[in-house]
Amino acid sequence: MTIGSQVKQSLANMKAIHATLQQLALTSTNDEAQRAFHEAMLETEQMIAALKGRISTLEREEPQYKGM
Amino acid sequence: MPAWLEVAIRSICILIGLFxxxxxxxxxxxxxxxFFxxxxxxxxxxxxxxxSMDLDIRLTEGITSILIWSLFPVAISIISLRSKKFRDFxxxxxxxxxKNGKILEDNLKKEKYTIDELLEQLRKKDVFRVADVEFATLEANGDLSILLKRAKQPLTIGDIQPYVPEEKExxxxxxDGEILDEPLATARLNRGWLKQQLDQMGVAVENVFLAQVDSYGQLTVDLYDDRIQVPEPQQKQLLLASMKKAEADFELFALQTNDKEAKQMYEQQAKQMQQLIQNLQPFLL
Known part of the structure; x- marks a missing residue:
């Protein structure tokens, strides 16, 4: 497995984390928990953006792995 | 009027009155x-x-007596609410x-309590060593309340974790297979959400005997058919596990890459994820 696909897997994992956090933020009735989940969700959004940036750099450097 | 009929009428009236x-x-x-x-x-x-049984007692007499016996305690409780002195009396x-781990013999004597009886009451509260008790008091209703020494008190979650988030009921x-809309609204959820959750578990509403939602929106169900195994909600555990995986991933990438800038980015993300896990852990356990 190339580094590119590993990073992409990691991105998928991060997206799953983001979705679960979002769901928990919506369904929690405890305000404190809701806030914590929401803040964590926003933070994961930044991390996802950073990962995406890295993936496009990887694809530019090694075009043969593009789309994998 | 035959006697049995009178007894019946009296009984029914008194039953309603007592209610x-x-x-x-x-x-x-x-x-x-x-005791009062x-x-x-x-x-x-x-x-x-x-x-209700004794026809010799006239109804007026009986009702007077019952009214006095019932209204007097009501009056007493109303006065008790106002005055502490009256309440004590x-x-x-x-x-x-x-007190301070020492038995007060004089008070035992005053309440005509033998040491055997005290030990028995302590044992009922799972205390077998008097030395473990810091404070014990005999309440007005005859119950013994005890406070254990700090070192002998059971461990609570607050003792191990500095911060424990509140959990709502x-x-x-x-x-009985019927959706209750009011509690559902209290949990800020709706029928659509419930249907979706039940579909995920693969059960129909009619087959559910009881379903509860906790304050994290996790659904637990009890089915009529006890042979069917329903999975426990694992969303929170799974989230924690995938967050740990993400952290490990970032650390791995940071080690593997030769690009200086990327290395820094990955290291920073690993740190950020670690912080995130630490923040969320109290909510996810």
């Missing part, structure tokens, strides 16, 4: 907090019983039996 009186006396009477309330309860029952005070959203 009203018990509502009037309230829940406090049920707990029999004081205990006696009042028995006496009212006894008067009502003999009134009527309901009595508690007596301290153990769970809401019962399905009973």
């Amino acid at each position: 009203v009186i018990t509502k009037l006396l309230g829940k406090k009477q049920l707990s029999k907090l004081s 309330e205990y006696i009042v309860g028995i006496t009212i029952g006894d008067i009502a019983g003999s009134m 009527v309901e009595g005070n508690s007596t301290v039996f153990i 769970p809401q019962t959203v399905i009973m």
